[in-house]
Amino acid sequence: MILMKDIVRDGHSVLRAQAAKVEFPLTDEDKKLAAEMMTFLENSQNPEIAEKHQLRAGVGLAAPQVGVSKQMSAVLVPGGDDEEPVLKTVLINPTIIAHSVKNAALSEGEGCLSVDRDIPGYVPRHERITIRYQDFDGNILKLKLKDYPAIVCQHEIDHLHGILFYDHINSTNPFELPENTVLLE
Ligand SMILES: O=CN(O)C[C@@H](CC1CCCC1)C(=O)N1NCCC[C@H]1C(=O)Nc1ccccn1
Numbered sequence: 001m002i003l004m005k006d007i008v009r010d011g012h013s014v015l016r017a018q019a020a021k022v023e024f025p026l027t028d029e030d031k032k033l034a035a036e037m038m039t040f041l042e043n044s045q046n047p048e049i050a051e052k053h054q055l056r057a058g059v060g061l062a063a064p065q066v067g068v069s070k071q072m073s074a075v076l077v078p079g080g081d082d083e084e085p086v087l088k089t090v091l092i093n094p095t096i097i098a099h100s101v102k103n104a105a106l107s108e109g110e111g112c113l114s115v116d117r118d119i120p121g122y123v124p125r126h127e128r129i130t131i132r133y134q135d136f137d138g139n140i141l142k143l144k145l146k147d148y149p150a151i152v153c154q155h156e157i158d159h160l161h162g163i164l165f166y167d168h169i170n171s172t173n174p175f176e177l178p179e180n181t182v183l184l185e
């Protein structure tokens, strides 16, 4: 199982590399990795398991974060208690093919399981996006997202292109909010 010790931290070159496209058919290794990444997210969101294994709760994990420079990321955005997840999927070779003019940023800013320090500031992203990606069988799927799930997926897709959240923070005024940007609570 993936543990915190398996998560690569900022400073390691793999987090700044352009990840390679995943080839189809998926190798057994690719399938195993995808499953393990999703299991990590589930474990991290389970208080007992997270406590036992000292996991930081996460809603997304990209392959480069476990040292694999491939375009694959697991996303698990929880619903309320006893509700289905808002979003649970593995994005393979994802691209953003459309997005709103309007931007959005989490009012709390962002963090990253690969960045062990708090970096304050708004991370402006698209409020709405359409993602084109492939499923385990290589079928092309489209996913329209807005607000928090859209923010999460943009954070993950950034990882596949060597971009970290703080790259988007305005260095002169971290809490500057561009005019067409809404804050998400
Ligand atoms: O690339 C992927 N990552 O780096 C894991 C990140 C991804 C999110 C950061 C902002 C948007 C996507 C992650 O999940 N976090 N960032 C660091 C610590 C907190 C944690 C988090 O937001 N946890 C959470 C939130 C709601 C419910 C449950 N858990």
Ligand code: NI
Binding pocket: 111, 112, 113, 114, 155, 159
């Ligand atoms: Ni991250």
